Amino acid sequence: MSTATPAVPQPMTFPLTREHPPEPAGEYDRLRAEQPIVKVTLPTTQEAWLVTRHADVRALLVDPRMSADRSHPNFPLRRPVQQVLRKGFSAQAKSLLALDLPEHTAPRQMLANEFTLRKINTLRPVIQQIVDERIDAMLAAGPEADLVSDLAMQVPSRMICELLGVPLESREFFQDRTLVLQLPSSTPEQQLDAADDLNRFLDELVTAKEREPSDDVLGRLVVRNRETGVFTHDLLVGMAQNLLIGGHETTINAIALGTIGLLQRPEVIAELVADPSLIGSTVEEILRYYPIFDVMVRVAKEDVEIGGVTIEADDGVVLALGSTNRDEEQFPDAGTFDVRRGDRHHMTFGHGIHQCLGQNLARVELEIVFSTLLRRIPTLRLAIDVDSVPFKVTSTITGVFSLPVAW
Secondary structure, three states: OOOOOOOOOOOEEOOOOOOOOOOOOOHHHHHHHHOOEEEEEOOOOOEEEEEOOHHHHHHHHOOOOEEOOOOOOOOOOOOHHHHHHHOOOOOHHHOHHHOOOOOOHHHHHHHHHHHOHHHHHOOHHHHHHHHHHHHHHHHHHOOEEEHHHHHHOHHHHHHHHHHHOOOHHHHHHHHHHHHHHHOOOOOHHHHHHHHHHHHHHHHHHHHHHHHOOOOOHHHHHHHHHHHHOOOOHHHHHHHHHHHHHHHHHHHHHHHHHHHHHHHOOHHHHHHHHHOHHHHHHHHHHHHHHOOOEOEEEEEEOOOEEEOOEEEOOOOEEEEEHHHHOOOOOOOOOOOOOOOOOOOOOOOOOOOHHHOOOOHHHHHHHHHHHHHHHHHHOOOOEEOOOHHHOOEEEOOOEEEEOOOEEEO
16 A cells, blocks of 8 residues: 655745735735745746745845846846846946945945935935925926826936936936836837937946046046946946936835825824924835835855755745835834834845945935925825725835826
8 A cells, every 4th residue: 555645835926916005915924924934936937935034034135145146047036028128238237236245345335435324415405406396396287196207206317317417408318218117108119219228328428427527426436437447338337227227216116105105194194294303214114114125036156044944056035025024023013104113124225235225315315205295285195096006016016107196
């Protein structure tokens, strides 16, 4: 009499179902408690490890055995569409985001001084002027607006022009091409054309600054690079593209999601009006509660034992930021939106050497946007039911395509 071999459990399918976007998947709660590190099957048919606890994700993000090299064949969630879209971006495969130690150190240090809190604070008047101009335009055209296209997309687009030193006469073209990459109505062909246009534009911009450096992020980078030789011309263009793309997605979505979160909680708005000093901790809670990036992904270079599981060399790893930000072990009463929490240990900007370089800029932009909105349009409200909001939910990104508001 033969004994049947026990069935091997099939990996879970990832991404998990999100019952109430933009809330993270409810299944994360069970996984943190019962299976904090579990095998999953990705949309690309790859298998990878899903890691859901805050402590484990934090540890893996600083583990040198974990690689961010997107050229690795087992790197998770590498989609053909993404590869085609990025094909025109020079040196994108070897951008800061994809470099491991020790190659990552020199280019990161080259840029770090441009994004210190002290330096970003000097930009507050510029950011305030941009936000006021956009709200002036909304009020003039009102009493309704699309908060995404009329404000959220415009603020980071204008700021990146300031930072990169895009000439005034070129800003309309630059912003138009950037918006084509972001708008859901853009076809893949239009996005490819916009990517090619931006690549040519930034190549010419870097070339001009190499010839005659200006007093902006790219110009100063060119001057420092003459001494260090860290970047080739193509890598400088790739760096400009990273700043462009990375600086948009986070801020656009955080403005939209944060606005939804605040407008659903009039008691929070009342607290902020009564005590404007709470704006900093409110921004941190928005970033924790509504993480823009649901996951970060890595691939193991060596075997790694963590949480009673062995992640083998060449295994893909999916780090669930949306889960870590709701981990009760790190954030007591994590399911409650608490503007007085002020905990900056959330994972929305990542952790370790690849922690978001522009996080100080994003925080200041968010502080100014929310405080100005509440002060200047105190009757702001959603123009549609929150269940009708077209949320942007992919295997990695959480955001909003459009957000009709009225006052």
